[in-house]
Amino acid sequence: MGKKLIFQSFVGICFGALIAVLMYTGFYATGAESFDAALFIKNSAASIFCGWFFSVGALIFTFEHWTLRKRTIVHFFIVTSLYFILGIGIGWFPLTFAGLLFGVLLFLIVYVLIWTGCYLYFYFQAKKLNDSLNA
Numbered sequence: 001m002g003k004k005l006i007f008q009s010f011v012g013i014c015f016g017a018l019i020a021v022l023m024y025t026g027f028y029a030t031g032a033e034s035f036d037a038a039l040f041i042k043n044s045a046a047s048i049f050c051g052w053f054f055s056v057g058a059l060i061f062t063f064e065h066w067t068l069r070k071r072t073i074v075h076f077f078i079v080t081s082l083y084f085i086l087g088i089g090i091g092w093f094p095l096t097f098a099g100l101l102f103g104v105l106l107f108l109i110v111y112v113l114i115w116t117g118c119y120l121y122f123y124f125q126a127k128k129l130n131d132s133l134n135a
Contacts, residue, residue, distance in 0.1 A: 004062070008055045016051020020044040046090045053082050076111065083107065 020043065024035065060066075060075045084103070087093045093103040 004059065005056065008059055009052055012052040012055025013048050014051070015055065016048035017044070019051060020047040023047070042090060046086055046092070050083060050086060054079055057082075072115065080107065080111075 023043075024040065027035070057075055057079045060078070061071050063071055066074075084093070084107075087103065088095065088100075093099050
């Protein structure tokens with residue numbers, strides 16, 4: 001588990017850094033000529049931390065003695081809590097009802113799409129393995 005944790009941490013940190021770079025590249029491409037260095041560092045660090053906890057949080061799905069429902073619920077509440085604490089704390093979401101509602105709905109849509117995609121991917125991988133064993 002230790003090697004897997006280190007690997008997942010590295011993957012999450014790199015993914016978070018990539019997201020930060022892509023976001024700022026997008027801002028620059030839309031006409032932003034300069035950036036506030038403190039804001040860049042704050043948002044980049046938050047993006048890296050976000051990538052880390054999503055990646056490490058996915059290790060919950062390796063707990064084979066838990067049902068898929070339990071793993072999904074625990075993962076959902078952990079990453080949702082961390083994401084919104086981070087997002088509200090850093091200013092990614094305005095502290096208004098509409099802003100928070102939009103953030104929650106967007107998060108739910110993305111979470112469900114990613115979860116469904118992963119589920120279908122592993123379902124068909126298992127089906128392919130089972131079919132090759134039965135052939």
